[in-house]
Structure formats: C-alpha cells, structure tokens
Amino acid sequence: MNWLNFFDTKITQLRHPFGRGINATIAPDEEKLFNKSYEAFEKHEIIKAYEYFFKSLENYSGEDSNQNIITKLEDGILKFEIYQGSARIIGAVTQKNLYAEAIMIKTADAQVALKRYILERNYQLTYAYYFSDKEYIKLKLYHDNATVSPQKIFFPLREIALNADFDKEYIKTEFPDITLQDTGHLVKLDDGELKIKYGFLHNWIDELDAKILTLPTNDNSGMQSFLYLQLLFKIDYLLVPKCEIYQKISKKVQQYFADETNPTEFKNEELKEYIVKLREMNFEDFSTKFYSSKYTFNPMEKTSHEEISNFITESLMKIRWYKNNRYTQIIPTIYKYISFYILYNYGLNPVSKALVHTLVEIQNPAFFKALDYIPLYDEERGTFAKKAIIAKIEDAITPHLNQYKELEPFGDELNFSSLNELSNSYLLQLKHLNFEEI
Template identity: 65%
Template sequence: MSWYNFFETKPKICHAFGRGTNAAISPQEEELFNKSYEAFEKKEFLDAYEYFFNSLQNFTDEIPNNNVILEKNEKELRFELYQGSAKVVGVVTDTTFYAEVVIIKKADANVALKRYILERNYQLTYANYFSDEQYIKLKLFHDNFTMSPQKIFFPIREIALNADFDKEHIKSEFQDIVLENIEHLQPLASEELKIKFDFLHQAIDEVELKVATLPSNDNAGMQSFLYLNLFFELDYLLLPKYAISQKINKLIQEYFGDEENTIESKNEELKHYVSLLKVMNFDTFSSNFYHAKYTFHLTEKTSFEELSIFISESLMKIRWYKNNRYHQIIPTIYKYIAFYMLYNYGLNPIIKNLLHLLVEIQNPVFFKKLGYTALRNERENTFAKRVIISRIEESILPHQKRYKMLKPFGNELNFTSANEFNNSYYLQIKNLNFEEI
C-alpha cells in the first residue's frame, strides 16, 4: 500500500458509466415533490409544476446539471427537459400541460419510417406522434384539474424515454435521415474515444482467447457467459450510443427472450456481432458516442430481495463450475454478476455506488487509463485496501440516518485473491440491511 493511496481523498467520477442518469438526485427531491403535491391540491398549478420539475433536477458533485430548465411568469411556466438525444420542451398554464419533442423533418420521412412511427403510436400509453407542416413530433397533452405529481411523472417519463429511444433507433436504422434538435449533444474527446476503442479490441481479444481454451464439449453455457459479459461490459464501461447500443440491447433482449432457439444458436448470433465490432474502424466507432444530460432512469426500481436472490443464484452457479473444475470461467462470472445488475435493475444509489466500485476494482487498467487511481494490481494480485474500505464507507455512512442497520463492510472482505474478494464482496452486499427504523 502506497502513502498516496493512504491519503487519497474521495475521487470525482468524471465520466459517464452505464445507462442511468449518472447523477445524484436533488437533496430536496422529497421535499419538492411534497410541495408539488400540496400545490396541486390547492389548484396552484404553475407553482405545482415548478416544484415538480425542480424535484427532477439532478446533480454532479453537488452542482446542478441543468437537465431541467424553467422559465416562469404570471401566466405560464415554460420548460426544457433533457433525456439523452431528446429535448422535451413544453408549456404549462393554469388549465393545461403540453410537451413535445421534435424528431425529424416531415419531408425526410420515408415509407418505412412512417410505418415504424405508426406502429410506435400503438405502443405508447400517454404520448403520441403527429406531424405539423414541418416536423414529425412526439407530443403530450393533459388537463390540469385532476393532475398530481404522481399522475404527471409517468407521462413525462414516457415521452422523454421513448423520444430518446426512437431518435437512437432512427439514427441506427435510417442513417440518411437527419435528427432534429440535437445541438445539446456533446462529442467525446478524441483521447477518451481512443481509450474506449483500444479497450473494445482488448476485450474482444480476451473473449476470443478464452472461448478457444474452453472444453470442446458442453461449453455452450460458458460461451454465453463470455459473450454476454462482453456486451454488458461494453455497455457499462464504454456507454455507446446509436447503432452499437441498439444492436447490443437487441441481442441481449433476444438472448433472454428467445425460448425457441438453442443456446448454441444464440451464441452464434452474439459471436457474429463480436466479429463485426472487431473490424469496425475508429471513425465508425467514434460516430456512436456523445455526452448528454439525462433525467429519468430506463429501469424501474428493483427490490433488494430480488437483487439478493440473483446474487445467491449466481454464486451457486460459480460453485457448480468450481466443483466441476471449470475454473477458467469463474472470473468472468464474477464480473458478469455486477454488469448484469447494473444493466437490468433499477438500483438504489447505495447499491449502484457499491457495484460501480466493484467494477473499478475488477477493471483497474481501463480506469487507470481514464485517469483514475487503480484499485487493484493484477500482476501482483494486491488491492488498494484502505482506499476500497474508505470508498465503501463513503457509499454507506451518509445513509445511516435512514437505514439504521446499514453498516460498512470493508473490514469483512477477503483480500487474498480476486476470486475470494469478489465472493466476499457479493456476500456482503447480499447481507446489507435496508430496514427503515
């Protein structure tokens, strides 16, 4: 352990990871939400919406991200809300709520895209597509008199998430069509793109090498872990957009949703896209990235019980592979567990921070290249123990007022090897107590 690690202060996360907002909610979120509810009860609609939108504001290092921008006068409240590629703009009066997202120019839409938009209209609950003289837009309209914060949350979330998804889909599938209102998207620095491009190839090379060393018979399950972990890993660490993101998400959904095809067949689909990523040039790769602000999470909140069950079942699978002497797949499954939860589950901030910390520990070279302190030396099989313990405390201690039984667990971890550490880390997460007293 170096003296540098001993005195290291809390690191700032300077990059976006995973598909969430990558930000902290407002410290006054609950208070603002309650004030919004009270204002709706009093029919003070402009104030009610102002409180509501301010409750959606998120922060990075205690600085507001301006993912929601408001402009209010005596007669109306105008707002802008950002969700990735989607810029939701709207106006609230004493009687109505209106929001819209400009998608593309009407003249640019071909028959296939028009058919897609028509089908999407049947899939939406609150919002709907329409066209004016110039643009195709997604819109949302509500009467205020029966409105409450709960009633407006899901409609505004739907229009934001679906507009972002559809813009990404259009960019991926209809590459000649220009998206509108995306001036807020910021390009990534070339240095960061190069690090991510290099990591892509390093990760693919490692997977292909591991697949080649698997037993020749009965290896379909292990291949699945390798390919799926690769895609979860790329999604979380690299955070691609557009075509890469769309294809990865589609492959993952089809793998878990397809009950007809064999595992071997599904593995071939995963393997095929890996081969396409391997030959993708840097310019094409770079065109699939941008930095944006987000307001809503993609996934609904997941109960801690569900997380605990998933961890238990995953550790049982590891024990099976260990007992059957398939040791080469075990490190991959330990990584897979964290990436799977970060991809599929709506996590509370404590669990998310703890899992991100574990990902940092499991991928020290990548994070070091991004400018973070490496938390593990893979060659020497050593850990930045004091820093890890401190980071765990920073994730848990601020929440002990709400969760009295929640305790830091850094001193309970097994630092003797990577596998022992991972196993002990998941067991400690599984045994956290979120009971509110």
C-alpha cells in the same frame, strides 16, 4: 425520503458516465421540493406547484446543476425544457394544462417504413403520441391540470422523455439516411477518450478469443455464453455507446434470453458474429456512436433487493458447480458477468448502484486507470487498495443510514486474499444488505 429518490442513481462523484442510469446526484432538498409541489397542487396553485416539481427533478454534478431542466416564467405561463439523452422536450404550463413536445425529424424525410413504425408506437404509448405538422414529426403530450399531482405528472413526462430518446436513437440506427432534428444539445466525446474506449474494445475482444481457446473442447457452450454476454454487458456499462451499438447490443441480449427454441451453441454463434462486426468497425465509424448529454429520468424500473439477492444466490451456485468440476478458468469471468448483469438489468437504488460500481472498478482496474482513476486492484501483484475500497463502501452506505437503519458498511468483512475471493465475499455482503426503512 420519498419514492422519487429512486431516480438518483449515483452517490460518489465520477468524472465519466457509466451505464444507462443517471450519473448525477439529486438536489439535497429534493424531498422538501417534492412536498412543496404536492402542497401547491392541493391548493390548486398550479404554476408554483410545477416550479417546485421541476426543481425536484434537477440533478447535479458535485454542487453544480446539470441544467437538465430549465424553466422560465413569462406572463403567467411556465415554459420549460427537459433533456433526456438525444431528446429535448419543450413545453409550457398554464393554470389549465401542460403541453410538451419533442421534435424528431422533418416530415418530408419520413419513409413509408418509418411512418409505419411511428403508427405502431402510438398504440404502445400510454400518455404521449406522435403527430406531424407541415415541418416536423413530433412526439407530444397534453395533460389536464384539473386533478394533477406530482405522481400523476411524473410518469407522463417520463414516458415522453424516455421514448423520444429511444426512438431518436432507433431512427438513427435503422434509418441512417434520415437526419435527426433538434440535436444541438449533444456534445461529441473527446478524441482521446474515444481512442481509449476503442483500444479497450479491441483488447477485450482479443482477451475473449484467447480465453475461448483455453476452454475444454467438449460441452463448453455455457462457458462461451458467459464470455460473450459478459463482454457485451461490459461494453454497454463501461464504454456507454449510443445509437447503433447500443441498439444492437440490446437486441442481441434480448434475443439470447428470450430464445427458448434454439440451442445455446446457435445463440452463442449469433453473439460471436456481432462481436466480430464490432472488431471490424473502424475508428471513424466507432466515434460516431458516442456523445455526451444530460439525463433526467432513469430508464429502468425499480427492482426489489430480494430479486437481486436471488440472482446473486443462483449465480454463486453456478460458480460452485464450475469450481467443483474444475472449470476454474471461467470463474473470474462469471464474477464480472454477475456485476455487469446486475447493472444492466436491474433498477438499483443509489446505495446498491454505488456498491456494485465499486466492485466493477475493482474487477476492471486497467480500464479505470486509463481514464485516470486510481486503480483499486493491482493485477500484476494481486494486491488491493484496501483502505480506498473500504472508504468507497462507507461513502456509499453512510449517507443513507438515517433511511436504512439496518445497513452497515462491510469493508472489514471482505476477503482480500485474491480477486476471486474478494468478488465472492463482496457479492455475499451485497446479497445480505438490509434495506428496511425507518
């Protein structure tokens, strides 16, 4: 399996997208297609090489293609479409070059502030750049095929797709009066699912407020931080909002961790103010922040397992400190925070992604039950679906044993005596996973 397999972020099939990764599986013959593309590029069979390359990026839901990449060969020219969230990239490949573009907005709609933003973006991008014609402002990419390879074309295409998607959502958030163009591929979420998500948003905020009342009156800023951040990470991963909510959460989280001048109390107040705004959002407004779409590229860079392991170690040390100082009411929140933080901040390989998601399913049974999944934990009785949990762990690990020879399913090693003990033992097992490749 080559480096490209990292962009498969899913193992077991789910009926709903969760988080910012690609909630799909890659083609079973992805590696074979990638190698054929490489060989064709070496022979300078450019069109054939691109056909293999695009097929290697296609992803699936079960056995059905998601049609996230569509190609058509006409008169020696390979035309293609790539879908990435709010963006649709259209282009063409000839023997000599590749051209791709994403339509953003109408040229006549661009305000001065937006034009300034677009000019700044051109300085930030490496391969793609903005331009305008008489009708539209577009993000475009031109690539010479003289010395091309799958690696050389992957990153330019990834850049135009990810940034077209990000900038469309940014424009919709910061310039709400401007109408985005070329959005016919976006599908509105079912009202029933939206109502479930809206209801859980309010339930979670109510639970947060109730939990804060139980905190000690002195020196509780650290515990409040865990509560606020865990909620924002939970909203991002489980509800998967788009546009304004996604943009605002990203900005609040980034500001919290980047701000080294203001005290924690001040930063908590900033998070609290935004959570209050989320509570005040009516359902009609809330429902406009969601849509379903296809995705081709993972927005997060690959993270080493060592970095994830170090984060788990540091986080468990904090839990021990709170436990030793008898602040036990915050410990369940921190365990959930750890899971959501890993999924929010790190580019996980398929095994780690599936395993951390399973822990999230265990820790948040009511939400998954509402979406018609069989819950893995009974909160009232404090009991676990032990066989199902062990099976899900095996499903995540077993398909990759040919690649990672030191991996072993660890379901039988877990402590099922309580949710805290399960979370602790599960994270310890994650920490010690060995991803040494054969």
